[in-house]
Amino acid sequence: MSVTSSPEPGTAADRATRRPRAWPAGLDSRRRREAALGYLFIAPLVLWLVATILWPLAASVHLSLLDVRLIGTQGSFIGLDNYIRVLTDDRFWAAIGRSGIWILGNAVLQTVLAFSAALVLAQLFPGVRVARTLVILSWIVPTVVAVIFWRFLLNASGGGLINPLLIELGLTDDPVGFFSSGGSAMTSLIVINSWRWFPFITVILLAALLRVPSDLYEAAAIDGATAVQRFRYITVPMLQPTLFVVGLIGTLLSFNVFDIIWLITAGGPSSDTTTAPVMIYETAFKRFRLSIAAAMSVVTALILVAFALVFIRFAQPKEMG
């Protein structure tokens, strides 16, 4: 934020010294009017978010204490039964575990891709502007388009690109079914999701890289620092605040991914790619156990909050906060 004044007027002593200055009464009423206007201007956004995020969350907690199954039916109060069922359900914990693998796999792959792309795009070379625009391409296409892309490219039953290529290169005799076994389905999905999301991280890293003062690198180069040393001792520390934010937001955004998985494997084969979001969706809208899905949402939300708190506690750079 550009303005750094604290919301409160300050300490009592502070206030006492400030009062006798010019327009004592006028300043106060002016300030009060400005505050009222401020609330007025942000009210539509805040109310909108309260109505569509906070209120549904509260409704979710309520729903999780009932036994509603089919959408639109009434339920009766059953206390914490749904929570007991969810917390003792191995399949739920397996889905949380898969979400963990999903987040980790995406984090590693996207960090590698985004870092290499951003480090290159931060340099000046002919065509760098075009390259900086092109790198966003895969991120702005709708998910369903990304799904069509990759289902087609990885198609095993004629056509596609990867299988004909593999066969021509002699790497395989028969088309590979990328989504037919659990491990390779999960790996393929992580690659596809990273394809879609790494540009987002690239752009943020690129913006941060371009803000690192270039004389730092020059001074280090004069002192004989190697490229690796410059990266380790200049780039990484300068990027720390950005990496912290990206780590936190990126984790939440990648946890939230549902459509790519649902539209390619629908959680299969035999639930091997059923992450927590897929399970919640399936439980609510395919198996019609609305209250159980609500309880899963609440438990998952608590796990994410716990993760965020731990992450902030241990990863937040000292100068922030």
Place this chain on the structure above:
Amino acid sequence: MKRSPGTAIARTLVLAMLTLFIVVPFYWVVAGSFRAPAEIIAREVIWFPQSVTFEHYENLLRQSPFPTYLLNSLIVAAGTMLATVVVSTLAAYGFYRLRFPGREWLFRATLLAYAFPGVLLIVPMYGMMSGLGLIDNLLSLIIINVTFAAPFAVWMMKVFFQTIPKELEEVAELDGATRLQVLTRILLPLAAPGVAAIGIFAFVMSWTEYMFASILILSDGLRTLPVGLAGIIGQYQIDWGLLLAGATLVTVPVVVLFTLIGRYFIAGMTAGAVK
């Protein structure tokens, strides 16, 4: 600064990999949409189409419900755009130009809303929309899309408000203009590119949304493009030509719009993340 030859080689390698990873898939899909059906499912790699046909586009526009989906998507995207622009511009003015207790805290809370996992809301959102009688109504999609577009749009506006000198507003206020007049007569005309940028951003967000659209809309005639296209994928026999043509047509407007606002968008992202 001097670059070693090693850097140049590494750069070339990374650029080549990026090209393979991004440009080739796009080329393959767009080229595929013009190939004859037999060539699409050929078992060998045919880099340059041997046959050029528009039949998939004709099928898509004449025989499939694609035009209906397109219209629905346009309605939802336009509504989302309008509401996001109004709500976010007002909020950006409040956050960046006015002082009030709790401002910093509220601003951070809206940032959190951007990263909030929407999947945790689908169950209660269905209940809420059915309580409001908005199931199978495009309005429900507009409402939910604004929720996820508006917080980021507020960040994007920050950059634009920062470039406008405060003195300009102070002069107008001395002349007796109200705050709303200052916003609409002075700030908005100057921040017009920013308003356009958040409008397009909201449009694109709405254009790509699948999850909520898949549960809040029931009838085929009200489906949006992502759900409609996903329905075509799910059919018994996949018609790749039709899907590739559909994917190409859905992508074109997004790419065109984004090349227009790309740099504002990146500026907004930087403002939020690097802060």
